[in-house]
Amino acid sequence: MDCGWWVWAAAPHEPGRRTGKHWVMAPESDADVIGASLAEPAVFGRLFDRHATVLFRYLVRRVGVDDAELLLGDVFRVAFEKREHYDRARPNARPWLYGIATNLLAHHRRSEARRIAATARLLTTQRPPDDPTDRVVARLDAAELWPHVAEAVARLPEGERDVLLLYVWEELSYDEIAAALDVPVGTVRSRLNRARESLRELRTSIGRQQ
Numbered sequence: 001m002d003c004g005w006w007v008w009a010a011a012p013h014e015p016g017r018r019t020g021k022h023w024v025m026a027p028e029s030d031a032d033v034i035g036a037s038l039a040e041p042a043v044f045g046r047l048f049d050r051h052a053t054v055l056f057r058y059l060v061r062r063v064g065v066d067d068a069e070l071l072l073g074d075v076f077r078v079a080f081e082k083r084e085h086y087d088r089a090r091p092n093a094r095p096w097l098y099g100i101a102t103n104l105l106a107h108h109r110r111s112e113a114r115r116i117a118a119t120a121r122l123l124t125t126q127r128p129p130d131d132p133t134d135r136v137v138a139r140l141d142a143a144e145l146w147p148h149v150a151e152a153v154a155r156l157p158e159g160e161r162d163v164l165l166l167y168v169w170e171e172l173s174y175d176e177i178a179a180a181l182d183v184p185v186g187t188v189r190s191r192l193n194r195a196r197e198s199l200r201e202l203r204t205s206i207g208r209q210q
Helices: 030-037 041-063 065-085 094-123 133-140 143-155 158-168 174-181 185-209
Strands: 016-019 022-025
Touching: 030 041, 030 065, 041 065, 041 094, 065 094, 094 158, 094 174, 143 158, 143 185, 158 174, 158 185, 174 185
Parallel strands: none
Antiparallel strands: 016 022
């Protein structure tokens, strides 16, 4: 483990560069932060400040609050330890962080299945209008199908489920998902197509039963 891990809490800094007699504010990319953190580990805390909220939301949706709290710390610990190998040609590190989170979720598949089932039960009685699960159901054009959809999503192969949830819940592009999962864009497309086909088959099956 990198001995600087314990100091990556945000430290005071001046986000700009000096040009002559004036300070010129320079947008600081995630790649810049990661690069700076190699010399000053505390700088890495800025990455946490930028991305922890959305990553925590993603983890809660997949495994619930208790496991998400533990996993969030693991995500940034792993990111900190691997920061030297980050491709700094990519200014936005969020797909990279999603990839780390998704890899860690592999050890929590049973918890994830329970979480998805619990979400389905909750949504049969209450569906917050801004909840991203509404968008899943909307694409299937029938809100009452969500409990069945949740069960089908839980049964998807790991790779297809990861791609589907990153695309639908987190609204990542194909390129961002490919970067997150370290697979070609073509693989993302094929996995997403297979996941969609599984859900279409579910819709057809339920339609025949009605």
